[in-house]
Amino acid sequence: MEMDVLAKLKGFLASAELPDDGRLPPERELAQSLDVGRAVLRKALATLQAEGTVWRHVGKGTFVGDRPIDTFADINAMVQRTNPLEVMGARIAFEPEVTRCAALNATGAQIAEIRNCMIKAQQAPTWRQYEQWDNRLHRTIGEASQNSLLLGLLDTLNAVRRAVTWGRLRQTPVRPPADHHSFAEHEQIVEAIADRDGAAAADAMRRHLRSVESHMRDMR
Amino acid sequence: MEMDVLAKLKGFLASAELPDDGRLPPERELAQSLDVGRAVLRKALATLQAEGTVWRHVGKGTFVGDRPIDTFADINAMVQRTNPLEVMGARIAFEPEVTRCAALNATGAQIAEIRNCMIKAQQAPTWRQYEQWDNRLHRTIGEASQNSLLLGLLDTLNAVRRAVTWGRLRQTPVRPPADHHSFAEHEQIVEAIADRDGAAAADAMRRHLRSVESHMRDMR
DNA sequence: TGCTTAAACCAATTCAATATTGGTGTGCCT
DNA sequence: AGGCACACCAATATTGAATTGGTTTAAGCA
Numbered sequence: 001m002e003m004d005v006l007a008k009l010k011g012f013l014a015s016a017e018l019p020d021d022g023r024l025p026p027e028r029e030l031a032q033s034l035d036v037g038r039a040v041l042r043k044a045l046a047t048l049q050a051e052g053t054v055w056r057h058v059g060k061g062t063f064v065g066d067r068p069i070d071t072f073a074d075i076n077a078m079v080q081r082t083n084p085l086e087v088m089g090a091r092i093a094f095e096p097e098v099t100r101c102a103a104l105n106a107t108g109a110q111i112a113e114i115r116n117c118m119i120k121a122q123q124a125p126t127w128r129q130y131e132q133w134d135n136r137l138h139r140t141i142g143e144a145s146q147n148s149l150l151l152g153l154l155d156t157l158n159a160v161r162r163a164v165t166w167g168r169l170r171q172t173p174v175r176p177p178a179d180h181h182s183f184a185e186h187e188q189i190v191e192a193i194a195d196r197d198g199a200a201a202a203d204a205m206r207r208h209l210r211s212v213e214s215h216m217r218d219m220r
Numbered sequence: 221m222e223m224d225v226l227a228k229l230k231g232f233l234a235s236a237e238l239p240d241d242g243r244l245p246p247e248r249e250l251a252q253s254l255d256v257g258r259a260v261l262r263k264a265l266a267t268l269q270a271e272g273t274v275w276r277h278v279g280k281g282t283f284v285g286d287r288p289i290d291t292f293a294d295i296n297a298m299v300q301r302t303n304p305l306e307v308m309g310a311r312i313a314f315e316p317e318v319t320r321c322a323a324l325n326a327t328g329a330q331i332a333e334i335r336n337c338m339i340k341a342q343q344a345p346t347w348r349q350y351e352q353w354d355n356r357l358h359r360t361i362g363e364a365s366q367n368s369l370l371l372g373l374l375d376t377l378n379a380v381r382r383a384v385t386w387g388r389l390r391q392t393p394v395r396p397p398a399d400h401h402s403f404a405e406h407e408q409i410v411e412a413i414a415d416r417d418g419a420a421a422a423d424a425m426r427r428h429l430r431s432v433e434s435h436m437r438d439m440r
Numbered sequence: 441t442g443c444t445t446a447a448a449c450c451a452a453t454t455c456a457a458t459a460t461t462g463g464t465g466t467g468c469c470t
Numbered sequence: 471a472g473g474c475a476c477a478c479c480a481a482t483a484t485t486g487a488a489t490t491g492g493t494t495t496a497a498g499c500a
Contacts, residue, residue, distance in 0.1 A: 039446095042492085058452045059451080078371070087369060096317075097313040098221075120270075247463095259473065259475095280483080281461070
């Protein structure tokens with residue numbers, strides 16, 4: 001039998017320069033290069049795969065290194081373990097710092113959109129639409145941080161929040177009152193971001209969320 | 221002028237059966253259906269969009285309902301969109317606040333375990349084991365926040381971090397030097413938590429992560 | 441028999457070309 | 471002015487062909 005296809009293969013891996021993603025040529029080409037049949041090459045590749053130095057997938061190819069993790073941040077698990085109080089705690093811990101980054105990195109267009117969301121929220125004729133614009137305001141602040149990972153975490157947080165807060169949508173009054181506490185707080189946040197004042201922005205967001213939290217308690 | 225294109229459009233929305241994703245026909249078709257020019261239709265659609273009953277995007281179409289935020293709880297998606305610099309930015313924004321919560325809420329047992337992780341990290345004979353204990357230290361701090369949602373977000377952040385930082389494992393020296401900068405920084409963090417001093421804990425963690433970040437830059 | 445090779449086929453995936461779609465401008469008409 | 475038809479653009483969707491790991495089959499060779 002072909003005595004050491006595996007050794008030959010390892011030699012190839014050592015010598016050949018692989019693209020930065022670690023992909024190595026398809027089986028058919030590689031078999032020709034190494035002057036081996038495909039079946040034998042596959043056996044060697046199988047052992048490499050078994051010992052973890054290589055991973056492969058139909059249609060994608062064969063790669064050296066570790067298989068990319070396919071773990072989802074299980075939002076359902078978080079939802080089951082947490083509660084509205086924790087959600088507010090997490091928001092109070094997290095969002096002010098996101099806001100600080102936003103104040104330092106937001107583009108002019110993003111500041112304009114944040115301000116637009118604020119105005120639309122103030123003018124919202126129903127609570128439904130108010131919350132829609134409020135959500136969008138907070139998320140645009142996340143985008144303005146210019147950090148896609150922070151944005152991803154914020155989205156996760158919001159997904160959990162929506163799942164936890166579900167069902168208890170406010171429908172008591174028809175529309176947010178003109179002196180709704182959030183309006184002034186939103187303005188302070190937007191002002192601080194527009195001023196590029198990170199500390200003030202973080203403080204304003206923290207005050208806003210604390211205010212939301214206390215009103216949540218009042219509602220029960 | 222066409223007096224009530226908007227009313228006609230709303231009538232269409234009410235009568236016509238939309239596909240379950242809420243997509244409505246493209247502008248050109250819709251204009252013909254309603255027997256209106258595209259420009260006027262666009263004006264009506266613009267108001268609908270402004271009042272939030274509709275969202276639109278180039279290439280996608282026009283949809284009724286809320287714009288779906290492209291929430292990526294998918295860690296792989298986060299990994300692909302982010303980079304090591306963003307990861308450090310997110311850690312610097314997020315972990316200090318988690319540490320603050322930990323200082324306020326940690327149990328005695330958790331403080332003891334955090335301290336234990338710190339000692340084990342100092343004594344680690346290899347970089348591999350050092351990072352293992354370092355990871356566990358940071359995660360125990362997350363547990364000590366007593367907020368399962370914060371912990372979940374921290375886990376997500378760490379999963380992304382591991383995936384992004386993968387492959388560039390340090391192997392230069394055999395073991396962390398005795399005067400490694402992290403050791404003193406870890407002690408400050410643990411002290412502040414043990415003192416129940418939230419602000420000091422957050423500051424210490426922030427200094428620690430900034431230090432890690434600067435050393436990362438030096439490595440290049 | 442026992443093992444390899446070559447070839448054909450399959451399903452998952454990628455890739456490139458094409459078609460749609462919202463956004464924008466221009467000229468023409470009333 | 472304002473409505474309309476038309477042409478263009480950039481972002482997105484869609485489609486079809488090519489690629490790739492996996493599997494089977496048959497032939498070749500010891």
